Amino acid sequence: xxQVDKHRVAEAFSRAATSYDRHNALQRRTGEALLGHLPARxxxxxxxxxxxxxxxxxxxxxxxxLLALDLSPxxxxxxxxxxxIVPLCADMDAPPLAERSLDFIFxxxxxxxxxxxxxxxxxxxxxxxxGGVMVFSTLLDGSLAELSQSWRDLDDHxxxxxxxxxxxxxxxxxxxxxxxxxxxxxxxxxxxxxKGLLLDLKGIGANQVNGRRRTGLLGKNAWQRLNxxxxxxxxxxxxxxxxxxxxVIYG
Numbered sequence: 725x726x727q728v729d730k731h732r733v734a735e736a737f738s739r740a741a742t743s744y745d746r747h748n749a750l751q752r753r754t755g756e757a758l759l760g761h762l763p764a765r766x767x768x769x770x771x772x773x774x775x776x777x778x779x780x781x782x783x784x785x786x787x788x789x790l791l792a793l794d795l796s797p798x799x800x801x802x803x804x805x806x807x808x809i810v811p812l813c814a815d816m817d818a819p820p821l822a823e824r825s826l827d828f829i830f831x832x833x834x835x836x837x838x839x840x841x842x843x844x845x846x847x848x849x850x851x852x853x854x855g856g857v858m859v860f861s862t863l864l865d866g867s868l869a870e871l872s873q874s875w876r877d878l879d880d881h882x883x884x885x886x887x888x889x890x891x892x893x894x895x896x897x898x899x900x901x902x903x904x905x906x907x908x909x910x911x912x913x914x915x916x917x918x919k920g921l922l923l924d925l926k927g928i929g930a931n932q933v934n935g936r937r938r939t940g941l942l943g944k945n946a947w948q949r950l951n952x953x954x955x956x957x958x959x960x961x962x963x964x965x966x967x968x969x970x971x972v973i974y975g
Contacts, residue, residue: 748778749924750966753911754861755779755832761859761972762786766827772848773816773834777803783830784808791821795837816844823850824975831860841888842896845973849900852975863887864908864967871921871964874954878946893969903974911968914961918954921964 759782762769769787771780774794784790784807792809793816794800800811814820817839829848838844852858865887890908897904915921957963 748776749913750911751775751778751833754968754970755830757909757970758830758832758859758861761857762828762830763857768826769828769830770821770826770851771803771809772829772831773837774803774809775799775834777806777809779830779832780807780809787827791826793820816848819847819851821851824853826851827853827856829856829858829860831858833861833863835860835862836885836887841893842899845896846900849902849973849975852973854975856975858971858973858975860971860973862893862969862971864893864969865889866967867965869965870955870962874950877953878950887967888969890969893971897971897973900973905972907970909968909970911966913964913966914957914959915964916961918951918962921962 755778759779762783764786766787768789768791769783771777771783771790771792774780774792776799777792780790780792780803790807790809791812792800792803793812793814794803795813795815797813800813803809804811812820816834816837829851831848835841835844849858863885867887890906894906897906913921913924915924954962
């Protein structure tokens with residue numbers, strides 16, 4: 725289990741609600757990869773951790789009824805402008821839905837905000853109807869390694885969220901007692917300036933660090949040092965590497 729301050733997470737994503745779609749390049753890539761594993765037609769689907777509702781139109785096209793759950797009221801308001809959804813403002817670690825009530829669950833890059841990954845996988849898989857399917861993507865340990873190492877060279881504070889190790893994720897999936905698949909991939913995003921990466925993380929609300937974190941603002945000298953030590957490619961662009969897991973659980 726990990727320490728996640730859900731109040732702080734909700735506030736961070738609420739602040740990012742109107743800017744989210746300008747900074748969600750990674751979420752677009754991972755979500756597109758998940759769509760292909762969903763049924764073409766279903767009665768009831770769930771967009772879990774729906775955020776701004778970027779994928780709500782594609783999901784609603786597959787479901788007669790689309791539920792959308794998010795911890796942030798502002799994100800739900802934004803999602804409601806994208807498609808006809810049933811908004812659910814709730815903590816994903818406390819599912820408000822009955823077991824065996826969903827034909828599909830779409831959970832794109834939200835699992836890393838759970839306080840207990842094993843319980844999250846077990847409880848949401850129980851919400852699947854027989855024959856239903858849950859698809860999810862999440863970040864693995866080693867994501868944002870360049871940024872994490874640069875921060876470590878700068879100070880001894882935690883600046884990057886902790887992400888699950890692949891063997892632990894596989895163990896948690898096996899513990900559900902259901903059929904499942906898991907595959908991994910690596911994605912890289914490139915930024916002409918480090919500021920662009922940090923704005924993306926802030927713009928999607930992902931700058932909210934789980935566990936203990938440093939308080940206070942980053943000083944000018946520290947910012948300049950971070951810019952200098954951050955690794956760059958031959959074009960002089962800052963590279964952000966994400967290790968991703970894509971999972972499918974069958975009801």
